[in-house]
Amino acid sequence: MSAFTEELFEAARPIWEAQLEHPFVQGIAAGDLDEEVFRRWVVQDYLYLQEFARVFAWGAAKADRLASMGWYAAALDLTLHTEMELHRAYASRFGISADELEAGEMWPTNRAYTDFLVRTAADGDLAELVAALLPCAWGYAWIGRRLAEEDRPSDRRYADWIETYASAEFQQAAEWLREEMDRLAADTPSDRRQRLLALFLLSSRYEWMFWEMCWRGEAWPV
């Protein structure tokens, strides 16, 4: 039998391909994405990461073995300190100050996605938590690697974006989470795997919606 994550990938493939083909992602690949549009991503992703870190905190709290507990704790530390610091440095290359990042307001899609993630992490078991967070960690690694197969854009900032997500560290993190998902799914009966698949597909859709949110811009309707 193929690994469970391969089943997840096959089920979500149309959504993942749509992400790759999204004009926002293609704009990064070509290096011609409007800076104003990209700034939206920088701010929204910064806000996203703070909530994403909470999911790792729940992961550490719910871990069923020491190795997993340590990994989630390390991921929490990396997200909260290293990755967010990198994000601040990266934002400054687009003229966005740390104050502006902090003052940013989550747009509706981002709010809904992160609330869904944190709620699933709080209420679900560890397998559900991993199924929900995987499309972000694995998806960015997958997109990074796919874009890295082509020539880098001339704009160094977009080239660096691709390098970040195609990097060995990012690929390894995604790989660890895939193995974790497969390990947890191996002890999950088939009808409950459907729940894991549903969570994975929902987060995959939210990932596409995140690009779309940044591409079009978003605001609270009232």
Added chain:
Amino acid sequence: MLARVGPLWEEMLRHPFLVETRDGALPDATFARWMRQDYLFVEAAIPFMGTLLAKSPAGHRKPLADAIAAFHSELGLFRERAAAVGVDLDGVWPSFVCHAYVQFLLATGALASYAEGFTVLYAAEKAYHDSWKVVKSGIDPGSPWIGFVENWASDAFAGWVRWLETELDGLGDQAGRAERARMADLFETTVRYEIAFWELAYGRAEGWPGIREVA
């Protein structure tokens, strides 16, 4: 799971607290000590049910919500009985066993899977039902503690425990091997706490480690 804890379960049902309550031989002060601590435990069972409710499938929500209401009724029963026999339920400091059991309950509710939390609920409720049936079989109907017997040994409570049992079997069928093993461990831990809880009525296993007097 019941088979695995068989000897422990028998030990629980043979406990002098139950036998002496049934026979009217238990000193009032001993019963009062149990009552003061169990009141704290029932209070804590309500937020525990809240954590289960948050994780529960739709079909479980009404029974769990009804159980929260039932816990409130139990608190009323404790207050009514305590007032009748002159026991003060306010300002009670939890014994170590009571405190540890409550933390176990809430930690399981917060961090474990729904099936695991549900296991603890079933174990505690089943333990109470079976224990108070022991008391019921021979207690003087005029006993001041008859209200507790009528609560936990009642047909209505038996129906609730049967529902828990059926649903737990279903959850067990859907659980993987590792989760089922954790459920069995949680079941046994809960039974051990239940026995320790009868013990604390006698002032044994009541204190905090290293602390001579309990306030």
